[in-house]
Amino acid sequence: MTSSTIAFHPAVNLRELVARRVPGYSLEAPFYTSPAVFDADMEHIFSKHWIYVGVSVDVPEPGDYMTVQLGQQPILIVRDDDNEIRAFHNVCRHRGSRLCAEDKGTVGNLVCPYHQWTYDLSGKLIFADHMQEGFDLSHHSLKSVHLRNMAGLLFICLADEPPADFDAMAEVMTPYIAPHQIDNTKVAVQVDIIEQGNWKLTLENNRECYHCTGNHPELTVSLFAYSYGFAPKEETAEGLRQYEEMVADRHQHWESCGLPSTEVERLSDVSGFRTMRMPLDRSGESQTLDTNAACKKLLADFKDASIGGLSFWTQPNSWHHFMADHIVTFSVIPLSADTTLVRTKWLVHKDAVEGVDYDVKNLTAVWNATNDQDRRLVEESHHGAKSKAYQPGPYSPFTETLVEKFSDWYIRRLGAGLE
Ligand code: 3BY
Ligand code: FES
Ligand code: FE
Numbered sequence: 001m002t003s004s005t006i007a008f009h010p011a012v013n014l015r016e017l018v019a020r021r022v023p024g025y026s027l028e029a030p031f032y033t034s035p036a037v038f039d040a041d042m043e044h045i046f047s048k049h050w051i052y053v054g055v056s057v058d059v060p061e062p063g064d065y066m067t068v069q070l071g072q073q074p075i076l077i078v079r080d081d082d083n084e085i086r087a088f089h090n091v092c093r094h095r096g097s098r099l100c101a102e103d104k105g106t107v108g109n110l111v112c113p114y115h116q117w118t119y120d121l122s123g124k125l126i127f128a129d130h131m132q133e134g135f136d137l138s139h140h141s142l143k144s145v146h147l148r149n150m151a152g153l154l155f156i157c158l159a160d161e162p163p164a165d166f167d168a169m170a171e172v173m174t175p176y177i178a179p180h181q182i183d184n185t186k187v188a189v190q191v192d193i194i195e196q197g198n199w200k201l202t203l204e205n206n207r208e209c210y211h212c213t214g215n216h217p218e219l220t221v222s223l224f225a226y227s228y229g230f231a232p233k234e235e236t237a238e239g240l241r242q243y244e245e246m247v248a249d250r251h252q253h254w255e256s257c258g259l260p261s262t263e264v265e266r267l268s269d270v271s272g273f274r275t276m277r278m279p280l281d282r283s284g285e286s287q288t289l290d291t292n293a294a295c296k297k298l299l300a301d302f303k304d305a306s307i308g309g310l311s312f313w314t315q316p317n318s319w320h321h322f323m324a325d326h327i328v329t330f331s332v333i334p335l336s337a338d339t340t341l342v343r344t345k346w347l348v349h350k351d352a353v354e355g356v357d358y359d360v361k362n363l364t365a366v367w368n369a370t371n372d373q374d375r376r377l378v379e380e381s382h383h384g385a386k387s388k389a390y391q392p393g394p395y396s397p398f399t400e401t402l403v404e405k406f407s408d409w410y411i412r413r414l415g416a417g418l419e
Contacts (some may be wrong), residue, residue: 018415025392027407032385034163038337041199042071044417045316045410050155050166050271050320052331053077054347057152059085063121066104070333074098075145078110087145088123094140100173101313105182116254144227151183153320153329154270163270171197171312176260176275176310181300181321182197185347188326188354189364193342195375197382199317199334200410202342204375205381206319206330207406209400215377215404218369222280222291227311229401250279254307261310267405269414272315274402279308284322287366293325295358297349313402315409326358328367338382343369 012030014037021027030037037057051070058066059079067335068075069091075082076090076099090099097114100107109121109126118127123142146157150170157163195202205320212220226243230236251261255275261277282291284321293305302324310322317332327347334340354360384390395404 012072014414015208015418016039018411018418021209021407021411022392023408024256024395024397024404026204026395027200027411028392029385029390031202033337035337036418037118038198038334040414040418041334044332044414046070047073047158048410048417049159049316050165050314050411051316052153052155052314052329054154054331054343055152055399056085056149056183057187057347057350058345060186060350063106063108065100065106065107065110067100067102068156070156070158070335073350075156076110076142077147077154077156078101078121078123082087085147085149086121086123087147087158088142089145089418090211091115091143093125093142094128098211099142104184105241106349124265140382148335151177152185153177165269165271169266169269171263172266173273173312174277176277177312177322179259180327182347183392184350185299185327185348186352187345188348188352189347189360191344191364191368191371193344193375194221194335195340195342195378196338197340197375197378198337198385198407199332199340200387200407201378202332202340202374203316203379203406204379204403207313207402208400210396210397211377214372215369216374219287221289222287222366224278224281224307225399226270227276227278228399233398250308251277257307259307262306267313267315267402267409268412269315272405272409273313277308277310280323282309286325287328288362293323294363295325295348295352297352297357299316299327301348301409311346315406316413326363340378342371342375343378 012034016206017028017030045118053068054066062079065076065078074090076088079085090111092099094115095118097112099110099112114296119142120126123144125137125140146162148155148166151174206362207214209225212225224243226240227351230240254261263276265274266272267274280291285291285293288294298305305324313319320329329345331343344367
């Protein structure tokens with residue numbers, strides 16, 4: 001290490017940093033900038049919690065696979081002939097080569113490129129040439145990774161014993177998500193962006209709409225900032241009251257149509273989450289530039305597009321919006337202390353035809369614009385966090401309560417990991 005590196009990354013005492021975190025304030029700079037904290041995040045947050053990685057229709061048919069990289073861990077997600085989706089370490093049991101290098105593909109069996117050891121779709125080694133008499137194939141299956149398919153959303157956990165409260169989340173969330181029938185969708189578009197900023201800045205940004213009016217002209221056409229907790233100031237009190245009245249009215253209507261809608265907030269759980277079906281502004285149909293459905297063929301058996309947007313946020317790395325015509329889903333994967341992958345997928349009905357039922361530009365306009373605006377905000381925050389002038393600043397008790405819930409969760413889970 002050069003002395004200038006040392007100057008920019010002073011040794012951090014993680015336990016001390018965690019212990020002295022002041023609630024209600026953004027985190028101290030090393031949480032955003034230090035490679036040591038990044039390593040701890042990968043070990044204690046991203047290797048011990050349920051991480052959202054994709055959807056069932058990323059691998060729609062038996063033999064379809066996708067790969068994801070979590071820190072140093074290459075992971076393979078495969079749909080077996082029995083239609084089960086399973087996850088494995090993407091590492092050959094011979095001499096450790098990565099098995100699949102592509103992001104996605106389709107295979108009959110999983111054949112290692114190095115010496116062609118061959119695994120079936122359930123991870124069992126079925127062929128290994130030139131091995132001695134008595135070599136036991138069954139002792140060399142792929143190492144499995146925990147995977148849960150929650151109504152089509154795929155979560156993996158690298159821990160030997162994953163957090164058990166995932167089941168409680170799935171019990172609450174399945175009735176909310178299932179009506180949108182992810183299994184009957186297709187991924188119309190996927191966009192990966194790499195933000196030059198720490199992943200926690202991406203998450204903090206996602207948990208508030210304080211910044212929406214000033215930054216998201218496209219999103220605020222349909223999205224009400226009130227849905228993220230908004231302010232009892234004189235001038236907003238009446239707006240908030242009217243919004244809450246509308247929410248109560250819409251919720252009653254949607255619930256009577258079999259669509260769970262009321263807010264559930266369990267952000268402090270180990271598998272923390274929040275959900276709510278939010279009314280959308282104007283025509284109320286979709287998060288599009290004109291608020292009308294972007295896909296003529298609606299999801300599932302929806303007849304009416306005005307069912308608002310079911311939002312679902314999870315600790316530590318995802319958020320999702322389910323509408324009548326499409327679903328947009330976000331997975332955040334840290335790459336280093338100062339780079340973060342944000343993977344956005346737009347899902348439409350599997351039989352919807354591009355150019356006939358939907359136009360990709362119209363479908364993706366709002367979130368491509370919003371993601372780019374948020375990327376810039378995250379990158380500017382990251383620049384600021386590296387300054388010697390940076391010090392933790394106060395969260396608004398009105399518009400940033402959900403940001404505090406993210407930071408508090410992170411500090412508690414990191415603290416638990418360090419114990
Ligand atoms: O909807 C979201 O995911 C939030 C809204 C506020 C900003 N952010 C991108
Ligand atoms: Fe996979 Fe040799 S490393 S077959
Ligand atoms: Fe934003």
